[in-house]
Amino acid sequence: MDKCEHIKNTITENYIGKKDLPADIRTHMVACSSCASYADDLYHVFEALESYSAVEPSDNLIRDTLCKIEEKAVKAREKTLRWKIGLAAVASLPFIIIIHLFWITVIPESVGLFSATWAMVLKYMMIVFSSLGMSIVYGSLPVIIGKYFSLQRR
């Protein structure tokens, strides 16, 4: 790279970085018409770039942007809520199946599939599972319904 090419690059870099030209470059420009002309051209380019002033967004645009974000937030919360409802339903399903199986197998002891001791153990297990299943389903319902209505109100 010859000296002038190097100086032109330095001039460009200084203009981009919004810095003053170093003294040695200025001295060179006095003697070199090519570099002086280049600097002059860039002066006009950067003067024009500088004239492209900053613009402010309108208050309406800011308000609309915040509204759109709020809408997205509500949708995301509703999606989470639907997911929770689905999960509660899926979680309660095994309990319902287990309870159902116990009802049809354990309760009619006359079937004779289990000994008296096992039948008693299974009966207690049935009570535990039933309580657990019901507490999950019914315990989560008020929370889910409450959240649903609070979302509806917003």
Add this chain to the structure above:
Amino acid sequence: MEQRDDDKDILVRIQKGDHSAMAELISRYKSNLYSYLYRTVGQDCDDLFQETWIKVWENTPRFDIKRAFRPWLFTIASNLCKDYWRKKQTIYKYEKQKEESPGSTMKADPMDIKKALAELSAEQRNTLMLRYYEGFTETEIAGIMRCPQGTVKTRVFQAIRKLREVFKDNG
């Protein structure tokens, strides 16, 4: 522009679901971001402004708050500009052809910077905006635009060379 230390606090609040923090963040960067978008894509900047903030909001829960926010914000905006230009490329080429056609009486105003900037490629314009107006370093722009640092330097120089030619031709 320096990264503001209290961005971190605002981002933590957004991550915790504080919606008012989002308004604070927008208010802090609205001028810079809007000017960048306006200079890069012109009149359609309103849509991109909204899209940028929606993307910021959507991705803040996953954003590592140890990172600087401003380069991340401009990475999102820059990617949206890239997509915008990809979609607009056909229309842009058509309009440019129309302007260059022999029958056309349109001539660029020597001092019209908008028309001069329209002569640059999308990458050159985007790089120049980030470097000159937003004051990002070449390293930061390389991160924002996901390209080597040398490419950033080349694009800026090419952009300036092109603008110089445009101004000389119309001057």
